[in-house]
Amino acid sequence: MTTTAPDPAAPLVFDTAVLGRTSGTTMHVAREIAAPEAYGLEVYAVQRSSVIDLDLHLTAVSEGVLADAEVEAVAEGECARCLAPVQDTLKVHVQELYAYEGSVTDATTDADEIMRLDGDLLDLEPAVRDALVLAMPVTPLCRPDCPGLCADCGVPWDDLPEDHGHEIVDPRWAGLEKLRLADTDGESK
């Protein structure tokens, strides 16, 4: 059940020993941390080492420690339609119970349902990562009505004149068109 033990030095691992397992005791952590890894996809993510703004309250309850956090981070990527750079500020709320080892909750639930404390260490990273990834748009856009790229020439519509189009026949083909018409005329006579 236990995977790798949380690293006490990791930016999203908190030592809850000060709470003394006394219900109602609370601690507040407000800090900026560097994202330990990139969260998201290659085309759109909270980049590794970018700033994550964390405002965390940890409260001891009978079964464990309740984490309640406001998390703010900037996600960067490219617009799915026009490939222009996109930057969004994601704000998420994380609320998660971390059960004490040996508690009733520990004995009666799965670790993938309810998180666990590792000794006194609380690893908030998976919850923060999941919340940020869930808050990401399925289709990142530079703006909601981004017109995308011209399907014929691949130039962003924003950079093209309003009357841009490709229906005008190439002059060389226009020449052939005339010849073909002349030829047909000749045959009909």
Ligand SMILES: [Zn+2]
């Ligand atoms: Zn766009």
Ligand SMILES: [Zn+2]
């Ligand atoms: Zn075009």
